[in-house]
Amino acid sequence: MSVIPSTEEPQPTRAALPAWAALVPVALLLVVGGFFAFGLTHDPKAIPSTMIDRPMPEFALTRLTPESDPLTNEDLKGKVSLVNVFGSWCSSCVLEHPQLTEIGKSGRVALYGVDWRDPPSDGAAWLTRYGNPYLKTGVDSDSRLAINLGVTGAPETFVIDRDGRIRFKQVGPITPEVWIDTILPLIQKLESEPA
Secondary structure, eight states, X not given: OOOOOOOSOOOOOOXXXXXXXXXXXXXHHHHHHHHHHHHHTSOTTOOOOTTTTSBOOOOBOEESSXXXXXXXXXXXXXXXXXXXXXXXXXXXXXXXXXXXXXXXXXXXXXXXXXXXXXXXXXXXXXXXXXXXXXXXXXXXXXXXXXXXXXXXXXXXXXXXXXXXBEEEEEESXXXXXXXXXXXXXXXXXXXXXXX
16 A cells, blocks of 8 residues: 655644733723723713803793793802703603602792793693792793703703802702702702801
8 A cells, every 4th residue: 555645735833822812802801891890880861061060051031921020040049949941841840740849848949940942831831730839930942041051851950059050960850769869968968058
């Protein structure tokens, strides 16, 4: 039996990978896992506001009804207050309204309303239907104040200190938990600060 010589050329041998090369996929996995873990620690609904610790923009809103007084930024000075942005078209505002009614009835803080992107008659009818918890309400149908505040949707609520500075922005409805755990303690803190 004869052996037929191979006509294939010998394959060059590959150099062995360095030991650290096996760690590259592990390191990549750790980096991706770190970003994932970091993302889990942040609320995806939390939208940072550039207005925090800045003065409330100057405004003079249209009257909601002919017999009501107009709402201006001067109404907010000298006391801690809440400014709630709502609209008759906003379904989440309906869910939030019982909590705002409780806040308004308690007298715990001055509560003002901004009827956003509504004709005045729609906002007035909405408050007649659900009740008016606000000391004053103004109409921002052209969104000028909403744009200056960085409003992204309704409802949004701003905590304003005695000096007329925005100290907190609540995006979405004020629930009993948000009121008790976040907003009320902030109001108490702001009220305890020297005037």
